[in-house]
Every structure is written in structure tokens, then in C-alpha cells.
Amino acid sequence: MYILCYLCIQSIRYCFLYCSRRYINRLKENDAACLSALQNGHIFLFHRLIPLLQCSDPETFRPIALTYSEVQSVLHKCGSDGSLLKESILIGCSEQNHAQFCLDVGKSMLDSFSIAQNCKGTFMDLRKAFFLLEGAEAPLVAKAQALLQWHQINRFCGATGQLTQRNQAGSQRACSSSSIVYYPKMSPVVIVLVSDGKRCLLGRQSSFPRGLYSALAGFCDMGETLEEALRREVAEEVGLEVQNIIYSSSQHWPFPHSSFMLACHATVSPLNVDHLELEDARWFTEEEITCALQVKAPPWRDHRPAVWLPPKHAVAHRLIMEWREQQHSQDTE
Ligand SMILES: NC(=O)C1=CN([C@@H]2O[C@H](COP(=O)(O)OP(=O)(O)OC[C@H]3O[C@@H](n4cnc5c(N)ncnc54)[C@H](O)[C@@H]3O)[C@@H](O)[C@H]2O)C=CC1
Ligand SMILES: [Mg+2]
Structure with missing residues (x-):
């Protein structure tokens, strides 16, 4: 019974991962679908690359997932028309199948304090926050910050110096003059x-x-x-x-x-053979290697010599040959 439940949970999990990955990929390729996902998705705010977090208890912080209309209302309250929302960047998909986005409101010159106050949160430097975030949320916030930063420093084409245009998901930037497509890099x-x-x-x-x-x-x-x-x-x-x-x-x-x-x-320890992994390991002289190389591989079962080596196409063989050549050149020097 326990095993059946476990298998069910695993297959549901697999189904979710499979569907959400396909969904995210579709949003990256389809600007209209991405824009409509943004209107039903969750948005994480940043201010000049600093994430907006909420303190759940004195030791734990969580990023605040806002809806499109919540962000619109916060932006209006802080004196912006909300057009900034289109600059949101796709970062993932929640377990409830909501597309997740991030948005840096720093560009709009909006006051970070009033935004934080309106969202009942606080902007906290990621280096400080990294150790206070929940396990699953830290990589998401890190990814969001990295993508926002990448867009900020890749606005121009390296070949033409022209402004590059991003797709709606923010998964790439393209230069219309050179046709070069830039992707986020690590x-x-x-x-x-x-x-x-x-x-x-x-x-x-x-x-x-x-x-x-x-x-x-x-x-x-x-x-x-x-x-x-x-x-x-x-x-x-x-x-x-x-x-x-x-x-x-x-x-x-x-x-x-x-x-x-x-x-x-x-x-960096000395030779210490793991007998679970290897039956034996030991040092071989150049003469023993030369002798072993003369064995035609694979030798017949009945005539197997004490030592023989991997065949010519194996990289291990190449390594042995190189080592032997090195020994020769040392001998002739
Ligand atoms: N996640 C973790 O647990 C840890 C992460 N790190 C990260 O690893 C990275 C590398 O560690 P370091 O000891 O600093 O590297 P490092 O030993 O290669 O030294 C850094 C130097 O490498 C040169 N460099 C070469 N390629 C570079 C590139 N693509 N970007 C920047 N500099 C480049 C620069 O001159 C730079 O000053 C750092 O970004 C650090 O934050 C380091 C320790 C722990
Ligand atoms: Mg180093």
C-alpha cells in the first residue's frame, strides 16, 4: 500500500514536471501566450536587483508572489501607469501551474520604501537574504536576479552597438541589424x-x-x-x-x-585501493607495459596472460601509449 502511494505521488510529480516544462517552453516561444500567462501569473518584485521579501518569522524570509492586478495597483499607488509590467521576465512555473515572473521596479524611479510598504515587505540584498530564504525559493530568487541583471548589461549588440530587443519571456535578446540572438549566460x-x-x-x-x-x-x-x-x-x-x-x-x-x-x-592521499570498486591496482614498469601491449586484444579465454590492456579505440589505451612515449623521450634525453 505504502509503495503504491509512493509510486502514485512520484508519477503525479513526474507529470507535473513534464507539463510545466513544456508549458514554460511554449511561453518562451510564443509572445502572445506569454503575455496572457503574465496576466494570470505570479510576479516577484525587485528594486535595482534587490528582491522584495516578507518575513514569516524572525529567521525566515520568503519572496512575495503578487498577482498582475496587485502589482498594477501598487504601481498606480506609487505614481506609475503600470506599463512597466510588460517588462516582467519569465522565471518558472508554480506547482499550482501559475507562470512565475520577476520585475525590477527600480528603473521607473519609484520609491522602494513606498513599494515595500504597499506590499507589506522589505527589499533585502540577496547576499544577505540568501541564507534566510527557504530551500526551494532561494534558487528561484537567484535565477530571477541573474536574469534581470543579464538583461540590464546586455542591452546592446556586441557586433553592431545597436539596441537589442527581448522576447516577451525575456529568454533571449536579438539584434535586428546583425540577426545575432543572445541568450542568458553562466x-x-x-x-x-x-x-x-x-x-x-x-x-x-x-x-x-x-x-x-x-x-x-x-x-x-x-x-x-x-x-x-x-x-x-x-x-x-x-x-x-x-x-x-x-x-x-x-x-x-x-x-x-x-x-x-x-x-x-x-x-591527495597516497594510493589506497577501494577493493569494492577495484580488485587490484599496482604500479607497472615500462617493460611490463610494452609486454602487455603485444598481447592481441581480446585474448582468447584459454590463453589469457596475466596482464593485457584496453583496445586501441579506448582512451585508456591512448593514455598508456602517451605515457610510454613520454618514458621513451625521457630515456633518450
Ligand atoms: N557557491 C559556492 O559555494 C561558492 C561559489 N564561489 C564562486 O565561484 C566563483 C569563482 O571563484 P574565484 O575563486 O573567485 O575564481 P578564480 O580563482 O578563478 O579567481 C577569480 C579571477 O579569475 C579571473 N576570471 C577568469 N574568468 C573569469 C570569469 N568568467 N568571470 C570573472 N572572473 C574571471 C578574474 O581575474 C578573477 O579575478 C566566484 O564567482 C565565487 O562567487 C566560490 C566559492 C564558493
Ligand atoms: Mg579561486
């Missing part, structure tokens, strides 16, 4: 928790608030893989060479501009 960043098996390594930058320590992080250079960036950053920042990289998860990070955080664990 910079890839690796973040790694280095461990020696017993301790983990944390660091802090001089710009961090006093006492704050975090995992090592750094921007990926153009053309780098995740692993390359991770090794380079760790070597650069603490002079260590990492041995194992284990991907953990990813996260959008809005500060100071949008980053796409790729989080990994890595170790």
Missing part, C-alpha cells in the same frame, strides 16, 4: 573539496566576510575540461596535485555574475 566554475582522507581543505579570499571559509573554486578557461580546470585551480591555489576527482553536483550561483558551479570531491 560562466562555468569548478569548485572542489580536497580531502586527505581525514581532513578537508577550505580557503578564504580577502573579500570574504571575516571568518568565512569555503571550498576551492575557480573559473574554467576557454577550452578546458572540468578535470583540467580543477587540477589547474588546485595547483594554482594551494600547490597540490589531486589524484581522484569525483563529481558531486552542480548549482547556479548568481554572485557577482551568473556562474555554473560544477562541484567535485578530490583526494
Whole structure:
């Protein structure tokens, strides 16, 4: 019975996710549908990138979801005609199937204090608010702020210098002269928790608030893989060479501009074979490798030698060949 209920809930959840993703995609592609969704949707207000929040108890803040008519009425009360509402940007879809938007009212020169008062909320810097927001709402507010910021700093085409035009959802900006379409961007960043098996390594930058320590992080250079960036950053920042990289998860990070955080664990411990994962691991000399490379793969079951290596098309084979070449060039130097 319990399992049946669980499966039902999971399939309803899956259905919701599937439908809401399709719905959001449709709104991104159809300006008229997006405008009508805005009139029935929920809007989160910002003032110069600072989100409007409501304090539910002294420790917890929540973003305020306002309806179209509520925002219209607040704007009217504060002396604006409400045309600003069209500048709302699509950010998601609620579990009740309401499209969610964000709107920065700072541009209109409206007084943030009177808007906050009319909405019974307070504008609070996202860096401060981030740790006080509810789990599911923090990423939504972060995404909203990042999209608003992206629109603010991408008003012009890099090729022609002309003003770019956004679509109704705010999921892209296009230049009519160059036909270039710009999409919101995140910079890839690796973040790694280095461990020696017993301790983990944390660091802090001089710009961090006093006492704050975090995992090592750094921007990926153009053309780098995740692993390359991770090794380079760790070597650069603490002079260590990492041995194992284990991907953990990813996260959008809005500060100071949008980053796409790729989080990994890595170790700097000596060889320590996990016998659940591997039966054995050990060191091989160049002669043993040369010998193993001579085995025709795959060897017949009855004639299997003690050691043989992956076939030519496997990247592992390439790595072994490169290593052997390196040994040769060292020998001849
Ligand atoms: N979510 C989290 O838990 C944490 C997030 N972070 C974030 O990771 C990011 C990277 O960490 P850092 O140690 O500062 O990186 P970093 O170690 O690469 O140093 C930053 C420097 O990299 C250069 N750089 C190269 N590409 C850049 C780009 N696309 N944008 C900006 N600067 C670029 C700049 O000269 C900049 O001063 C930061 O935005 C930081 O906010 C950092 C620690 C924890
Ligand atoms: Mg760094």
C-alpha cells in the first residue's frame, strides 16, 4: 500500500514536471501566450536587483508572489501607469501551474520604501537574504536576479552597438541589424573539496566576510575540461596535485555574475585501493607495459596472460601509449 502511494505521488510529480516544462517552453516561444500567462501569473518584485521579501518569522524570509492586478495597483499607488509590467521576465512555473515572473521596479524611479510598504515587505540584498530564504525559493530568487541583471548589461549588440530587443519571456535578446540572438549566460566554475582522507581543505579570499571559509573554486578557461580546470585551480591555489576527482553536483550561483558551479570531491592521499570498486591496482614498469601491449586484444579465454590492456579505440589505451612515449623521450634525453 505504502509503495503504491509512493509510486502514485512520484508519477503525479513526474507529470507535473513534464507539463510545466513544456508549458514554460511554449511561453518562451510564443509572445502572445506569454503575455496572457503574465496576466494570470505570479510576479516577484525587485528594486535595482534587490528582491522584495516578507518575513514569516524572525529567521525566515520568503519572496512575495503578487498577482498582475496587485502589482498594477501598487504601481498606480506609487505614481506609475503600470506599463512597466510588460517588462516582467519569465522565471518558472508554480506547482499550482501559475507562470512565475520577476520585475525590477527600480528603473521607473519609484520609491522602494513606498513599494515595500504597499506590499507589506522589505527589499533585502540577496547576499544577505540568501541564507534566510527557504530551500526551494532561494534558487528561484537567484535565477530571477541573474536574469534581470543579464538583461540590464546586455542591452546592446556586441557586433553592431545597436539596441537589442527581448522576447516577451525575456529568454533571449536579438539584434535586428546583425540577426545575432543572445541568450542568458553562466560562466562555468569548478569548485572542489580536497580531502586527505581525514581532513578537508577550505580557503578564504580577502573579500570574504571575516571568518568565512569555503571550498576551492575557480573559473574554467576557454577550452578546458572540468578535470583540467580543477587540477589547474588546485595547483594554482594551494600547490597540490589531486589524484581522484569525483563529481558531486552542480548549482547556479548568481554572485557577482551568473556562474555554473560544477562541484567535485578530490583526494591527495597516497594510493589506497577501494577493493569494492577495484580488485587490484599496482604500479607497472615500462617493460611490463610494452609486454602487455603485444598481447592481441581480446585474448582468447584459454590463453589469457596475466596482464593485457584496453583496445586501441579506448582512451585508456591512448593514455598508456602517451605515457610510454613520454618514458621513451625521457630515456633518450
Ligand atoms: N557557491 C559556492 O559555494 C561558492 C561559489 N564561489 C564562486 O565561484 C566563483 C569563482 O571563484 P574565484 O575563486 O573567485 O575564481 P578564480 O580563482 O578563478 O579567481 C577569480 C579571477 O579569475 C579571473 N576570471 C577568469 N574568468 C573569469 C570569469 N568568467 N568571470 C570573472 N572572473 C574571471 C578574474 O581575474 C578573477 O579575478 C566566484 O564567482 C565565487 O562567487 C566560490 C566559492 C564558493
Ligand atoms: Mg579561486
